[in-house]
Amino acid sequence: MFILTLSCLLISCNQKQKSTPSETAKISKTMQVDDLLNNAEGLVGETVVVDGVCTHICRHGGKKIFLMGSDDTQIIRVEASDNIGSFSQETVNSIVEVKGILMEQRIDEAYLVDWETRLAAGTAEEHGDGEEGCATEQKAQNEQPANTEQERIANFRERIAERNEKEGKNFLSFYFIEAEEYTIQ
């Protein structure tokens, strides 16, 4: 009886992560990845609904997927909230609709120095299949191909300097969604 009750409770906890497409559509109009990226600055912190082809799921736990818009220059990272846990493998190469909060990740000098410090101490988070990190994530951030983490850091520094010169902003902004729900279409 105890086991049965526990099982029912645990299963009901797990059923919160997915909603039907019509439920999601009622909450907000579904955006395309291209539109979202073009208007990202003004939507930070807001709940958005977006759909796109899932081109990749993180092999390091299935906590991230990447949705592509019109082509592979229009990619947004989607991270699973605690409510979702990890994404299903069935998302890969399917159209996935995601509802979640649009977040901004800023990369500035302090971020890069912290990254370098963690690398030196050997405590930097490993991600992807090799030292160079996840290729899809790098593509989503329009990064140049890099063989090492140090090379990636140098490339970021160069881009920050370029942006500072052009726009007076000494950081790079990358956008991602913290997903509360998702549906595979």
Added chain:
Amino acid sequence: MTKKRLTGAHWRKWFRVIHRDLSFFFSGVIIIYAVSGIMLNHRDSIDPNYTVKRHSLQAEGTFPMTQEDISQAMVMEMLKPIHEEKNYTKHYFPANDKLKVFLKGGSSLEVDMQSGKAVYEALKMRPIISQFNWLHYNPGKGWTVFSDIFAVSLIIITLTGIFINKGKKGVLGRGGIELLAGIIIPILFILLL
């Protein structure tokens, strides 16, 4: 009323009961974590969730083609020989002369639009093991609670197991030496790596 003295034998009896019942109950989960653990340990060399087969083929149509020549209907025709037309998701052009088609289930087709040479990457989800991996990755709050209970139970199974036997084969004999040897290995890894 006389007070019953709790002897070693009394405790060992209870340890055996707890150890046995928890072990039976969590056997399935132990297998799930062990099998998926092996697969995930080797994920850099083996895809833990899919079997991947690459097939070289010649796409249907007259080549060379430009991006303007390609319609969705044409892409569907290309998918027919590989029986994937029902799994079409989307296509795009990663380069001027390259066409990539995403297929539900994870497969894809890449076509060189100059020659029509194509690579069909057929992915097939590993049955059962992919579900084990999904659980190992922690699919949600419910599983977090259950796996926490499982983790605590593993500690209980281990501690009760240590004290079930007494004598030469117990913790004060051969069992103790095995226990220490098993602890030394991870300590060596921590110190030396």
